[in-house]
Amino acid sequence: MSEAIRHSPARAVVIGGSMAGMLAAAAVKDQVGSVEIIESHDLPEGPEPRVGVPQAVHIHLLQSGGVDALEDLLPGVIDQLAASGAHRIPVTTNMVIYSPEGWYRRWRRATHRLMTASRDLTDHVVREQVLKEPHVNVRTRSRAVGLLGDGRRVTGVRIRTSGEGEGEGEGERETELRADLVIDASGRASRMPQWLAELGIGGLAEDRVDSGLVYASRMYRAPVPTHGWPVVSVNADPRLPEPASAGGILPIEGDRWHVSLMGAPGGQPTRDADAFEPFARTLRHPIIADLLALAEPLTDVSVTHSTANRRHYYERLRTWPEGLVALGDSVAAFNPMYGQGLSVIAQGALALRELARGGLVPGLSRRVQRAIARPVDAAWALTVGQDIHFATTTGKNPHFTDRLLQRYVNRLSLTATGSFRTATALTDVLTLQSPPTSLVRPGVLLSALVGPLRPQLEGPQFTPEELALLDGVRGRS
Incomplete structure (x- = not known):
């Protein structure tokens, strides 16, 4: 910690009590004297739904890169998640995935790991660990309505706070909250572009690529113990003439399955509970429907249409004020089908922490914003690089190079069905955990040229133990 911060403790203000907000607080808590989190709603005390997070009803996972970043930010949090019921999923050992090129093998040697849990549990465990710090405080029922300062330096935020039992706009009072660092983690609803314009900063570039996929999700009581149970996924194939569709089952805490089904315009799932499992049977393979037929639904069906990829290129602006950082969905939000969002947030927060260790020095905010853009770049290339090939996508059309790259990725995916090295x-x-450019290394190029070394699987690969459990369930029904 720098001498300046030790003798004159700095204050950080984080806009939003989301996962991004909590990880932003975790990133800077050791470099400042206090962290104030501004949250428009009350926060639950346990692993319960948080108001303002509609996406929490859909499946979430932490990729290996996100697991590593989260553990680095909050040592011990991964073990705490596992102790609370989250599942450690060895990749691809405990994954049954039907890609457009075929079934991926469940290689015995695990090379990566995922964490699966309900979003409510993940939020709770992270929130609990961050807020145990005495100098990290949450100001609930408060909304940031503007920035203080000018185009050269942000010095705080204007906030509106409502009292107990008062609705938005009723009995509100506006105050100014001074800060040495303001972090916008307010998500898709961020007003940062407008706030920057009010400070005289224009020319912000934005991309929006929307495949039109609709998500429908519900919870099930799993018919088998979920400890050690695999993730099951049927991926969409943009080359097929019918509307794209996909689905996945994640084992989560409480011996439950969290199930999400996705469909493009012309073939979208609905809130009709009676239509949920029949829709699963229309996917490229009926494995998800077959498993759900053995399970007990626990919730209604929740639907969302907010699956567009949207990005603000803050790192490209010619001017960026000192004392301001944007993180998480306020920078870039992704189609949740690819499971990148939480991991990108964790990696961005880790980049913030590493750079902030040198103190709140001139130029820090711009360096941080550029560092946050790096994991966003990687996830953007993956998600948009896939979404642009759906016939229903708006916002960007594939060009010759996109189609050429897609053919190469398809070849890699085909090779991965029978090659451990390529997988x-x-x-x-x-x-x-690696940039997309790593896929053009000589060794990977050679493996793609050679193709799969083993014949393709004819169907989903379950272990004898898993099949015995399923047969036992069928025998009781």
Whole structure:
């Protein structure tokens, strides 16, 4: 910690009590005297739904790159998640995945790991660990409505606070909250572009790529113990003439399955509970429907249409004020089908912490914003690079180079169905542990040229123990 901060403790203000907000607080808590989190709603005390997080009803996971970043930010948090019921999933050992090129093998040697849990549990465990710090405080029922300062330096935020039992706009009072560092972690609803314009900063570039996929999700009581149970996924194939569709089952705490189904315009799932399992049977393979037929639904069906990829290129602005950072969905939000969002947030927060260790020095905010953009770049290449090939996508059309790259990725995916080396290289990128450029290394290029070394699997690969459990369930029904 720098002498300046030790003798004159700095204050950081974080806009939003989301996962991004909590990890932002974790990133700077050791470098400042106090952290004030501004949250418009009350926060739950346990692993319960948080108001303002509609995406929490859909499946979430932490990729290997996110697991590593989260553990680095909050040592011990991964063990705490596991102790609370989250599942450690060895990749691809405990994954049954049907890609457009075929079934991926469950290689005995695990090269990566995922964490699966309900979003409510993940938020709770992270929130509990961050807020145990005495100098990290949450100011609930408060909304940031503007920035203080000018185009050269942000010096705080204007906030509106409502009292107990008062609705938005009723009995509100506006105050100014001074800060040495303001971090916008307010998510998709961020007003940062407008706030920057009010400070005289314009020219912000933005991309929006929308495949039109609709998500429908519900919880099930699993028919088998979920400890050690694999993730099951049927991926969409953009080359097929019918509307794209996909689905996944994640084992989560409480011996439950969290299930999400996705469909593009012309073939979208609905809130109709009676139509949920029939929709699963229309996917490229019926494995998800077959498993759900053995399970007990625990919730209604929740639907969302907010699956567009959206990005603000803050790192490209010619001017960026000191004392301001944007993190998480306020920078870039991704189609949740690819499971990158939480991991990108964790990696961005880790980049913030590493750079902030030198103190709140001139130029820090711009360096941090550029560092946050790096994991965003990797995830953007993966998600948008896939979404642009769906016929229903708006916002960007594939060009010749995109189609050429897609053909190469398809070849890699095909090779990965029968090549451990290629499967590992591809997983390195998909789990955000290596950049997409690593897929053009000579060894990977050679393996793609050779193709799969083993014949393709004819169907989903379950272990004898898993099949015995399923047969036992069928025998009781």
